[in-house]
Amino acid sequence: xxxxxxxxxxxxxxxxxxxxxxxxxxxxxxxxxxxxxxxxxxxxxxxxxxxxxxxxxxxxxxxxxxxxxxxxxxxxxxxxxxxxxxxxxxxxxxxxxxxxxxxxxxxxxxxxxxxxxxxxxx
Amino acid sequence: xxxxxxxxxxxxxxxxxxxxxxxxxxxxxxxxxxxxxxxxxxxxxxxxxxxxxxxxxxxxxxxxxxxxxxxxxxxxxxxxxxxxxxxxxxxxxxxxxxxxxxxxxxxxxxxx
Numbered sequence: 001x002x003x004x005x006x007x008x009x010x011x012x013x014x015x016x017x018x019x020x021x022x023x024x025x026x027x028x029x030x031x032x033x034x035x036x037x038x039x040x041x042x043x044x045x046x047x048x049x050x051x052x053x054x055x056x057x058x059x060x061x062x063x064x065x066x067x068x069x070x071x072x073x074x075x076x077x078x079x080x081x082x083x084x085x086x087x088x089x090x091x092x093x094x095x096x097x098x099x100x101x102x103x104x105x106x107x108x109x110x111x112x113x114x115x116x117x118x119x120x121x122x
Numbered sequence: 123x124x125x126x127x128x129x130x131x132x133x134x135x136x137x138x139x140x141x142x143x144x145x146x147x148x149x150x151x152x153x154x155x156x157x158x159x160x161x162x163x164x165x166x167x168x169x170x171x172x173x174x175x176x177x178x179x180x181x182x183x184x185x186x187x188x189x190x191x192x193x194x195x196x197x198x199x200x201x202x203x204x205x206x207x208x209x210x211x212x213x214x215x216x217x218x219x220x221x222x223x224x225x226x227x228x229x230x231x232x233x234x
Binding site for chain 1: 125154156158160167168169170173174179211213215219220221222223224225226227228
């Protein structure tokens with residue numbers, strides 16, 4: 001079955017960077033866009049961007065441009081999200097999520113990874 | 123682009139129906155039929171229950187239904203069950219390159 005398995009929890013100091021991985025299985029990796037979403041403690045969901053695993057093209061919201069980098073390694077069916085210049089406001093659970101269909105107009109996410117808690121604290 | 127607006131909480135008794143609203147703008151919900159709804163239980167990842175306004179993924183109960191009118195989308199849960207308790211988020215495509223997708227503020231559903 002389709003699975004997205006993320007890397008483990010991280011604790012980082014302010015100003016540092018963090019890289020979260022998303023290992024996929026059960027489907028053709030390059031056929032489905034992957035998205036990244038985060039959720040601060042007790043808060044709602046926030047979209048961080050997508051990567052096209054086939055081309056490596058990415059898109060992220062203006063507020064994260066220059067701070068979020070999404071990459072992939074097609075040899076191991078794994079996507080990565082790196083965020084730099086971390087502050088306490090970046091403390092959150094970070095999720096990867098696959099698009100539901102391998103179609104150009106698919107704008108929903110299914111399934112999701114289990115989440116990775118990133119804690120930023122001095 | 124702000125988050126879509128949802129009520130903070132909605133409650134109902136078992137067997138009742140409840141509706142959660144999700145208000146956006148002409149830039150998102152009002153223009154695109156790309157509204158999805160996600161259910162999230164405590165400590166778990168979100169799960170899609172409605173996509174493209176009205177469609178249910180395979181395996182999702184037909185007690186969940188979606189609709190849209192103007193800039194507002196709605197999720198209705200019929201025959202409320204205890205396992206429906208959790209948080210629900212709407213989500214929309216915006217077509218705006220500065221922020222392609224926006225989530226709702228989230229609604230906590232309580233089964234009385």
